[in-house]
Amino acid sequence: MNAFQLIRRGTMVLLALFIATTALWADEGMWTFDNPPIKQLKEKYNFTPTQEWLDHVRLASVRFNDGGSGSFVSPNGLVMTNHHVARGQLQKMSTAEKNYLAEGFYAATNDQEVKCPDLELNVLVDMVNVTDRVMAAVKPGMKPAEALNARKEVRATIEKEYSDKTGNQCDIVSLYNGGEYWLYQYKRYTDIRIVMAPEYTIAFWGGDDDNFTYPRYDLDMTFVRVYENDQPINSAHYFKWNAKGAANNELVFVSGHPGNTSRLDTYAQMEISRDLQYPLTLGMIQKRLDVLYDYSKRGPEQSRRALSQIFGLENGKKAITGQYQGLLDAKLMAKAKASETEFRAKVDANPEWKKAYGDAWKTIEKLIAKQRKEFGGRNYAGLALSSQFARSARTLVYCASEIKKPDLERLDGFHDVQLERLKMRLFSPAPVYKDLDEATFAAMLQWAVEKAGAEEPIIKAVLKGRTPAQAAKEMVEATTLDKPEVRKALFEGGAEAIAKSDDPFIALYREIEPELRKREEQQRKEVESVITPAAEKIANARFAVYGKTMYPDATFTLRLSYGAVKGYPMNGTKAPYKTTLYGLYDRSLGFDQEGAYALPQRFWDRQKDLDLSTPANFVSTCDIIGGNSGSPVINQNAELVGLVFDGNIESLVGDSVYDETANRCVSVHSAFIIESLRKLYDAAKLADEIEGK
């Protein structure tokens, strides 16, 4: 589900509000840990979490900075997540000879565990509300661009202040579209080692077809261990295991990192998403997939190299198609329109509110009307830079300019407190495949030419009179940016090294840097400095009208969702609350064991050892979205009963609106994990560690 992050959009409004204020609470919301849904839990489930419970759950939850979630499941730094969250790392660790994705992996002892090339995990150790400080930086009378700048400066200042004080990673998080600002302090881990991963075929069983659907039978799990100073850390806060799992209708929680939702978007924003952004994004994904499938046909090694990207894109395609379908639903749109109309009427009915917030929607509408008019070929120009080497070159060239500036004047992403993360990615030892890069670079460049024309300044600079294929071939052949040590030397050499480099990608970025910066500045001036204060106004209007009864849109920060284990109406009948191993064999045979429905041979060889009535996957009403992949599902006692790995097809519209009728979170059952470790993967030691035996 992590491809949700592919699309990052604007701002605010209130579908969800009216659902949340109906008689019985729906199990809606991705709540921040400072504002858990105490009232809903009490009234609907007669459960009140203590502060101790909340702190424990938060500290046992882990963010995978690749775009997923996880949790500690033993006191010895053992972290559980999805196979598809760790998939990128497994891919990077693999070679033509040793394919961790295809074959799986198990380290029976600590010294067999293999370090991930560039994985960073975070634990949220503290949260401080800094809204007043951020707001105070904007003085009356400031022009929009000045205000934006002041806000950015104060954010960087606060981040640095907390970072210096604690030594932890400190990020300012904007919630409720600017209604609140929080300083989130993370303990950061970078020595992460793979402990166990099953075969790709069972982890992604049913493939793209079954992805985002249910009933399911996936074993989408991976275990990693967190090290510091070459020793497993002591993870005092971890989830105790409950191999029985949750019963039908039982209250459960998901603690994880939903990436991005658009539930507070204004109606105008929903419309432009529907009319322009989604079709554009889906077109780009499809184009890239076509290229990757073509490349895969060259041979099994090429197929292996492309697999991880294909997975991500197919996943994104299905997710975004589902979101798009939601916006194409006239009823959903009419409801959104009605909610916004009511909200605006309430604001306008109060003279004070009207004066303070009333113009915000119109401001956004005007901006969007302008964006619609300007929409065209230019939106495709960036595709001319679809190369991993281009991304490295951009980082290096920008670093050379930025790092010499005073910290507060730098672009976001280049502050001192952010450099550790930047370097980790930039110096990653993960292999880069030149032939794969050339194939996608050439094809996307070709497409950019078709859409935006060869005279578009960026495209022209890339082509330099060559055909797209020529340009891609020559540049990729000549570059040495595939070598981590070259990237490191260029980074450390700073402006001088960059100026001297004759690498074609570095040269390109030296040339286009002024044009890119001009465009970025224009975006800040014309879009961000307009939308940010408007979004803040709407956020504050919402607090004024409805109080703080809402959760903020997802921001890839830690959230708590709650709900019941529960089936749902599906395709004329009911989907069960859980599936079992019987069903895995049924579905495999139903497709004659073909394609994504083949099972690893061990599932047939050892079938007789298995208890086929073991629950495989289950569903709950917990409100999740991409980024929640790998989140723990826990019960009232904070015992681990499942591992989130997907939402059902009915949940995809959840980007815009949550509907408890059929929106379901899909998880691997705790019993399946234990049964498979013990009986299929000879990993009793790992099972013992998890079960505390």
Next chain:
Amino acid sequence: MNAFQLIRRGTMVLLALFIATTALWADEGMWTFDNPPIKQLKEKYNFTPTQEWLDHVRLASVRFNDGGSGSFVSPNGLVMTNHHVARGQLQKMSTAEKNYLAEGFYAATNDQEVKCPDLELNVLVDMVNVTDRVMAAVKPGMKPAEALNARKEVRATIEKEYSDKTGNQCDIVSLYNGGEYWLYQYKRYTDIRIVMAPEYTIAFWGGDDDNFTYPRYDLDMTFVRVYENDQPINSAHYFKWNAKGAANNELVFVSGHPGNTSRLDTYAQMEISRDLQYPLTLGMIQKRLDVLYDYSKRGPEQSRRALSQIFGLENGKKAITGQYQGLLDAKLMAKAKASETEFRAKVDANPEWKKAYGDAWKTIEKLIAKQRKEFGGRNYAGLALSSQFARSARTLVYCASEIKKPDLERLDGFHDVQLERLKMRLFSPAPVYKDLDEATFAAMLQWAVEKAGAEEPIIKAVLKGRTPAQAAKEMVEATTLDKPEVRKALFEGGAEAIAKSDDPFIALYREIEPELRKREEQQRKEVESVITPAAEKIANARFAVYGKTMYPDATFTLRLSYGAVKGYPMNGTKAPYKTTLYGLYDRSLGFDQEGAYALPQRFWDRQKDLDLSTPANFVSTCDIIGGNSGSPVINQNAELVGLVFDGNIESLVGDSVYDETANRCVSVHSAFIIESLRKLYDAAKLADEIEGK
């Protein structure tokens, strides 16, 4: 699926036409055996059935006059059908002490087989096209009512002529909405004995929720044996068994008796169905269900008594809701409108056609506009007679009047050649439950009063100043029509016995007979005599414009459907072409074995004996509808590979239009039948007979 028959509607137009004329043939159509889809089979599947093949298939196919289909599966009169087709008989054979529905039944030897109370089976032994003779009866210049009469008379004449000649049951069938008339000659069997039926729980596994859906795991089978002269008949034409079943994508056929479709309806007819008829029908079903569920709550015996009716109504509710949803689909309706517009334009473009057929649509539109205006309380008046005793009384009172008339002058249903069937039903020894009848009678009468008013003439006659509850109580208590011998004596006593009877239901019908006849006559004059010739015109226009490339709407007569075994896109993923016994256990456990997902204990006790990879159910693109229940699925060699028992939820719109994308016929796999007979039901002898061992 048999509740499809609940709704019987009008006439024609051509959605299907345009699908059938696209490049590659869709697997559409319920073809008559005189006009099989030779061209489609040749082009798409490279198979051409011989006349011998067609005759064999026809003669091995059986109609269950209750509203289903079946087939001979051994040379000794053994017939296979669905459990739900035989359900009514099993219910009628059951008592509080011996519940055939709950417990199932198996006769290990012929002498243990139990006779069905009132079951009639038919085999279509001959078909003769009599269109010219029927058409010739209507002379130029006849008034509509005269023409209708002439047509009825000639039909009765032909039926009698063939009946006298052959001794078989002979029915005139109107095809293509009056475009053709055929004399269908049936061999009629009435001594039918139950051989084997599994428990209701596994035959209707998953209950109303899973009904009309897939993936499924039903063992919806029953075996009966046909006797004549107290001996099993010699059924030379029977289907040989193929326990391997059909492979994915294999060509298969269904030979059965689809009850009713509306694919040739005009757009105006589709609209009135959507706006008035479906909502009315669904309201009536729901009302009746409410009553039956209330009644069931009185105790287990009441629950047993109501089960069969509830099954039928829930089935009908789901089916009709699906059909209704189809008509609510704006896209489907727009397509229907466009097709009709094109058809009418073609007719109008040819002066000769325009003159002959051009006014037919307008005629129907006018009639429907009138029906819309008059629609109201009166449509509910008939509900005042919702009693089984009322139905018997009507038959008896009408018989007394009709039978003394010359045969040709009688109402349809009372001709000599139809009396055997009438008597079989009227004299049925099946138990009638007075308390159940009183409950439904009282409630529906109450509803009729609410909708049509107590002064409505029919309702007034029933009430006689009493409350609905009083009227129902007094009449049901006093009647003796629950006794077959009473009904027989009244039938045989004729007009004199009827005149003297003081049974309250007989007395009621004596009183309201004139009013009922007046209304029936009005219906004939104002509706039938208008719509019949208009429908004929459209049928002939279709032959003129498109040739005889079409199949007629379903008429509960024998049809041949064809298609491939094939999965389909479902709810974001794919439905497999088959399921297995693994899946049965999966789905049972997924619902904690509760309610309709409980399995008979033998399925757990003997699970170890079963091969769980045995296919359970499978789907094919064969075009079927209610009435096809119990049909054989056969391969190119006319070997039996499955037993039709349902359509998927996507097939319900098939009443109006067939869409190969997801319309699927759902069948029990031949292997499941053998596996269950041998390993679960100790019925090896029956399995041997079927497999010819």
